[in-house]
Amino acid sequence: MSFFIGPDDMEEIALGGAFLGTGGGGDPYIGKLMARSIMERENVSVEVVPGEEVPDDALCVPVCMMGAPTVMVEKLPSGDEALDALSALEDYLGRKADYLICIEAGGLNSTIPFAVAAHTGLKLIDGDGMGRAFPELQMVSLTLHDIAATPMVIADDKGNSGVLNAISNLWTERLARAVTVEMGGAALVALYPMSGAEMKKGLLHGTLSLVREVGHTILTERRANRHPGDALIERCNGYDLCTARVIDIERRTTGGFARGVARLRGLDADQGREFKLSFQNEFLCLEDDEGRPLALTPDLICALDADGGLPVTTESLRYGLGLRLIGLPADPQWRTPGGQALAGPGYFGYPHAFEPLEKLAGKHRAA
Amino acid sequence: MVLRLGIDVGGTNTDAVILDGRKVLAGVKRTTTEDVMSGIAAALEAVIEAAGIARDAIDVAMIGTTHFTNAVIERRALDQVAAIRLGLPATACLPPMVDWPADLVEEVGGHRYLLHGGYEFDGREIAPLDTDGLRRIADEIVAKGIRAAAVSSVFSPINRDMEEEARKILTEAVPGLSVVLSSEIGRIGLLERESAAIMNASLLSLADKTVTAFGDALKGAGLHCPFFVTQNDGTLMAADTVRRFPVLTFASGPTNSMRGAAFLTGVKDAIVIDIGGTTTDVGALQKGFPRQASTVVDVGGVRTNFRMPDVFSIGLGGGTIVSGEGESLKVGPQSVGYRLTSEARVFGGEVLTCTDIAVASGAADIGDKSAVADLDPDYIAAVRARIAEMLETAVERSRISPEPLPVIAVGGGSILAPDQIGGLEVLRPENFAVANAVGAAIAQISGEVDRIFALDKRTREECLGDADEEAREIAIRAGAVAETLEVIEREDVPLAYLPGNATRIHVKVVGDMGGLDA
Structure with missing residues (x-):
């Protein structure tokens, strides 16, 4: 329609x-x-x-x-x-x-x-x-x-x-x-x-219908004074990755991209843990403090501001900002060998073979 | 022991407190006056007398004020501003003030100018600075009688040369013109930085008048101690800095009341409701500090990216007008404001306010109780239920966890708060009415470093470490206690256009002022 x-x-x-x-x-x-x-x-x-x-x-x-x-x-x-x-x-x-x-x-x-x-x-x-x-x-x-x-x-x-x-x-x-x-x-x-x-x-x-629906969910949840994270996880079959505060952000504008790494310190249920979030314009790789991957491109690593619930872009990351990271499974086309060759972790030089979120999420949570 | 004076100049009341270490010796509340000065003078005399101390015993004075925020919110006493952006041919699709409310644009004159100039991310020029264009604008500024200008160049946080050059040209052509540069105020993010610079420029003459009034009031009361003004993040700035950057005081009111509430109760995690004459501000305390708004904050309808507490305001206060009954019962948002003491029924007026309801219910004893004796107890209960409902909604909004946190009620209007809000216990500390002034008195000291570091011989981590250390030393020299220092801002912007792998590092640390331990 x-x-x-x-x-x-x-x-x-x-x-x-x-x-x-x-x-x-x-x-x-x-x-x-x-x-x-x-x-x-x-x-x-x-x-x-x-x-x-x-x-x-x-x-x-x-x-x-x-x-x-x-x-x-x-x-x-x-x-x-x-x-x-x-x-x-x-x-x-x-x-x-x-x-x-x-x-x-x-x-x-x-x-x-x-x-x-x-x-x-x-x-x-x-x-x-x-x-x-x-x-x-x-x-x-x-x-x-x-x-x-x-x-x-x-x-x-x-x-x-x-x-x-x-x-x-x-x-x-x-x-x-x-x-x-x-x-x-x-x-x-x-x-x-x-x-x-x-x-x-x-x-x-x-x-585009999905984009509109996700935007609508964010607005209505916020209006009802709820953090939109739960509703979005529900709607998009997502996974809670972590809630953490930015403690260091290193970025460069090189080669026509915004590249960088953010170090995060866990909050709430993730207290005591640290995370490393790497980006090249987009968030592409999330690792825990032992270098184990928690979510990898081409799966989606989406960021919401932990308090207000608005989406956070890489350029608005700053020291002290609290993030709630949510993983969403990518379109099945991206998980094929062809899709992984085009936009998988190997293409970006991350030292991990692609594994889907469904496998990674929960794997190290109890650790 | 250090004696400190805290003053809070609000829209309705001017409060003053004197602290001896952690002990509140006295706290008073007086009406804010049109000229600001006589209100402060009255509060000063009263508090010095109540504390029973010699005036020259006061070591330092701290002033918090919502004067500048209110000027923007109420659209008054703002100067017209020439808003000049250097960035053409880029940026044309969203001109200066594009996202401002129409009435505020009108208040500052709507003088928008776009000129060729500005930098690329790597320091190249987008276009050479249009100096002829600046001279034409200067002529218009003279013709229109404008007294302030705000200049914003694309990528000025990495290179401010063009903004400086523009200021030079403008002030040569228009002697006496105040020129604010966006690079002095904000970080990367053109629209927010530019808006902050324009608002700052519109407040300059009010800032000059107000700071002079502060100084005169203190001198008039025989005080010769140094005085400071509190800013957004709860730290102090020198009075003369406020003359140039009034915009930095914007959210100091809620910051002071929340820190004051934490100080007075000793509670570190709570929801704070500050009920004033016209509005109630609700925010959350986390580990003794106001929870910060994480992304952007609206001030008077304008988007900014200052570091500010996450505060939610509703139209409920001591002066809020109550009308109708049953289905059509209305509580606010209209308020009699500072006219409370003449228009409320208990003060001999004709208007039924929330204060009258508090008196009628026995929760407060002010004014003439007999003036509200005719109110039906059922009606009083219905209005109190409505007030409780409004507060509960606001408190719920500020809660981010189901933990049963206490609610701390402060501010002159906190007599309106019930003993429980949504099942949460309400604490009313002693001196609750002057929590703002207490917050000002215990404001923190900051140390800030913002300069370019060369990364050719040292790593980025070493340079960040150096910057932290430098900022800490500055804060300690200014009187901060070393053990309480923490970093609140840390940012590095690589400057690709400079040789030697240079980076601009900005670090700010804050800590408690010495002499607070009892």
């Missing part, structure tokens, strides 16, 4: 995206403000349609931000970049886009397609390429279905843009990342232009 998203719904989209975005995908507050202001200015709502309703020959295009989320909280977009990227891609293809796609869940990357949709009047497809967020652009279900990331357009705040054609999606990531760094660490891109038929096969479906 299709549904409409108006300016007042953007908070749900931004919060739901930020939770499923596992720390990455950008700041939900900025995402909400950007999409809201365009919807209010144009006085429109955006229609989200199920993938199956899209004609096979339609041109479907994802638009998103690429780069370090730490840059985006400081260097806000000019507002024209995503539109520039989309129209340059349309010019290159000699064809107008028929539908827009959200490439990943995230506070900003779930909301930017809404801003572009509000501006262009295009509909958005209910799905995304990850069911979460990942740091690199080849890490999408589309790659697993041999859909090419290029031709792709990358655009910045200054009016620069470029078209990329690459021999593989990994090469697209390498080249686009180098351009992103030169553009100031963040850029807007339109990529993976695909037919309706390819979209139906390659996209993870229904995930």
Whole structure:
């Protein structure tokens, strides 16, 4: 079923995206403000349609931000970049886009397609390429279905843009990342232009509905003065990973990513334990004080602020902040050998073989 | 033994206490006056007399005030501000004050300017600083008679040169203009830092007037001891710092009342309800400290990222107006505020307030009891039940565990609180009415380091350790007790644009002031 998203719904989209975005995908507050202001200015709502309703020959295009989320909280977009990227891609293809796609869940990357949709009047497809967020652009279900990331357009705040054609999606990531760094660490891109038929096969479906539902749960639980963690675990078949306070945070903006490690000290039931949370834009690996993994990419490591219950992004981590970490099983496609090769712990250089949450959670809890 | 004077200047009342070590010698409450000064003077005279001490025996004075928060919340006494952002062509989609309530934008004039300039994350310029644009803005500032400006450049926490340059150009072109730089106030996160800088700029003339009034009041009372003002995190800052950064006092009120409540009861874990004339603030004490809001806090509808206690406010206080009955019974949110002593029935007025209900029920004995003798006992019970219900909801919201914590009731309006709230025992410490002033008197000392460290010869951990040590030494020199020191902020921002692998480290430690042990 299709549904409409108006300016007042953007908070749900931004919060739901930020939770499923596992720390990455950008700041939900900025995402909400950007999409809201365009919807209010144009006085429109955006229609989200199920993938199956899209004609096979339609041109479907994802638009998103690429780069370090730490840059985006400081260097806000000019507002024209995503539109520039989309129209340059349309010019290159000699064809107008028929539908827009959200490439990943995230506070900003779930909301930017809404801003572009509000501006262009295009509909958005209910799905995304990850069911979460990942740091690199080849890490999408589309790659697993041999859909090419290029031709792709990358655009910045200054009016620069470029078209990329690459021999593989990994090469697209390498080249686009180098351009992103030169553009100031963040850029807007339109990529993976695909037919309706390819979209139906390659996209993870229904995930925008899920984003909205998760956002709705966070808002309603908070309004009822309950921490949303329990309801989210229930809704998403999740696992409580730990509740802990940040005691050290080391981060760098390098290679077009926000990379770093947070050391956590357990609170409440986890008192006396320590944890190490590693991230590259997204939270990717959680270990206990003996280096044993508690949750590993591609499974989701979602962070809520331990007191208030709002999603916490990697760029908002700071000394003293209390976190409640929740693990969610990734889409089954990610757990296949192909999915693990694309976004498993080995790709990121973590010294662990992937093991699903269902096995890891509880394994060391009594220890 | 050290004699310390604590003063709390609230919207309705000005309280003063004198502490001898841990002992409260005297505490008084007076009405806050329009000019601030005469209210403080009246409270000072009263407290010195009640304590029976010589004025020159007082060693140090600490002032907590909600004056600046209230100015923003009530939209009054704010200056117009030229809000200048350096960042074009980036950032245009969300201009300064984009997320502010419309009435507050109007109050500060809505003067938004976006100029070319700012830095990338690696220190490159987004665009060269638009100096002609700044001179054009300077002309407009003169033409419009604006007296304050706030300058925010993209990535100024890693390089503040452009903000400094902009200040130089503006003050040369407009002599006497006060210019606040966002890099002096906040951290990474452009919108929050910029909003804090604009609010700070709008408060500068009020800050100047208020700090002068504080000083004059103390001098007028014959006190020549140093005086400090309490800030958001419960630590002290020098009076002259407040003239430049009034925004740093924003949440000091709730911080002081919670720390005061912990001090007066000796209880370390509790829910604190501070019932004033117009509102009730509810927050949680954890290990003797206010629980901090973890992410962002709204002040007057504006998002900030200051370190502040997590406090929830409801419209219930001694002056809250009671009307209707049965189904249409209403308690608040309107209040007679500081006019309580003329408009409430027990003070000869016509308006039925929560204070009248407290007197009628026998929970308090103030004013003229006979003025409320006509109230039906059932009606009194119904209103008290409603008040209890409002407090229970607020207390429940602040509870994060099912543990049966005590509730500490402080503030002048705490006569409204029942003996139990939602099954939790209510503690009313002696001197509960002046807990804020007690909290100010026991404010903590901080030590802060914020500078660039080179990582080429030393590791990051060693540099963080050095910064901690330096901050501790600063705090101890300023009078903090070494054993009580703890780190409350620790942040490092790698500066990719400087050679030698440089990083900017910010550490803040706080600890108790010496001389508090009895």
